[in-house]
Amino acid sequence: MRAALYALAVILPVTAWAQAPQSDIRAQLTPRDYTTLAAEIGAKVERIAVREGERFTKGQALVAFDCSIQKAQLSEARASLSAADKTLAVNKRLLELQTIGKLENDVSMAEADKARAKEVASAAVVAKCQITAPFDGRVVEQKVRSQQFVQPGQALLDILDDSELELDFVVPSKWLVWLKPGHGFQVVIDETAKTYPVKMTRVGARIDPVSQTVKVTGTIGGRFPELSAGMSGKVLLAPPP
Structure with a gap:
C-alpha cells in the first residue's frame, strides 16, 4: 500500500506538468x-524611386540628387588632369634632351599628382549623388520629398x-x-x-x-x-x- 502511494506521488507531478498550459x-x-539611408552630400533631391511599402532589389537606385555643380567640378578636375599629364609628358621629353632641369620635371610631376587627386575626390562626390539599395527589401518610411534640399547626414529612407x-x-x-x-x-x-x-x-x-x-x-x-x-x-x- 505504501509503495503504491509513493509511486502515485512520483507520477502525479509529471502528469500534472504534461497537462499544464x-x-x-x-x-x-x-x-x-534594416537600416536608415542618409544623405552623404548637401544637395536637392531630384527623384525618389520608391515609396513607403514598395519593394526594391539590391543595387536599385532609390534616391537621386541634383548634382549639376558637382558634375561640373568633376569635368573641371578632369580637364586640369589632362593638361597636367600633357605638361608632364613634354617635360619628361625635354629632360631627356637636357633642355630643362630635373626640378622643373619634378614640379610638373607633382602638379599632375595633385590634379589626379582632385579628379578622384570629385568623382567620389559625384558617386554619392545616387543612393542604391544595399539589399532586397521594402521601404518602411520616406523621410524626405522630391525637390527638398537635404544636408549631409540627414535621414532619407528607413528600409528593411x-x-x-x-x-x-x-x-x-x-x-x-x-x-x-x-x-x-x-x-x-x-x-x-x-x-x-x-x-x-x-x-x-x-x-x-x-x-x-x-x-x-x-x-x-x-x-x-x-x-x-x-x-x-x-x-x-x-x-x-
Missing part, C-alpha cells in the same frame, strides 16, 4: 536586416529586408540548460491567428541579473507573404519534463 511568452517579428523574418522573445535564463540553437518550436501570430514553425538561432550575450531572463532569437521557417515585421504573437514553448 505552456508558458505565456510574447514575441515580436523583426527583419533580418523581410525575406527572412526573425522572432525575438525573452525566456528564463535557467532554460538555457535545454534551449539551444537549432531547437524547433511554434508561434501563434495574433494578426493572422495562424501557427508558424520556428527554429531557434541564437541566444543573447547577457542575462538580466534582476529578472533572470535572457533574450533569444528564432527564425521563421519558410516564406509566408502574410507576415510583416512588427507583428507579435505567443510562443508555444515550455521546458521538458
Whole structure:
C-alpha cells in the first residue's frame, strides 16, 4: 500500500506538468536586416524611386540628387588632369634632351599628382549623388520629398529586408540548460491567428541579473507573404519534463 502511494506521488507531478498550459511568452517579428539611408552630400533631391511599402532589389537606385555643380567640378578636375599629364609628358621629353632641369620635371610631376587627386575626390562626390539599395527589401518610411534640399547626414529612407523574418522573445535564463540553437518550436501570430514553425538561432550575450531572463532569437521557417515585421504573437514553448 505504501509503495503504491509513493509511486502515485512520483507520477502525479509529471502528469500534472504534461497537462499544464505552456508558458505565456510574447514575441515580436523583426527583419533580418534594416537600416536608415542618409544623405552623404548637401544637395536637392531630384527623384525618389520608391515609396513607403514598395519593394526594391539590391543595387536599385532609390534616391537621386541634383548634382549639376558637382558634375561640373568633376569635368573641371578632369580637364586640369589632362593638361597636367600633357605638361608632364613634354617635360619628361625635354629632360631627356637636357633642355630643362630635373626640378622643373619634378614640379610638373607633382602638379599632375595633385590634379589626379582632385579628379578622384570629385568623382567620389559625384558617386554619392545616387543612393542604391544595399539589399532586397521594402521601404518602411520616406523621410524626405522630391525637390527638398537635404544636408549631409540627414535621414532619407528607413528600409528593411523581410525575406527572412526573425522572432525575438525573452525566456528564463535557467532554460538555457535545454534551449539551444537549432531547437524547433511554434508561434501563434495574433494578426493572422495562424501557427508558424520556428527554429531557434541564437541566444543573447547577457542575462538580466534582476529578472533572470535572457533574450533569444528564432527564425521563421519558410516564406509566408502574410507576415510583416512588427507583428507579435505567443510562443508555444515550455521546458521538458
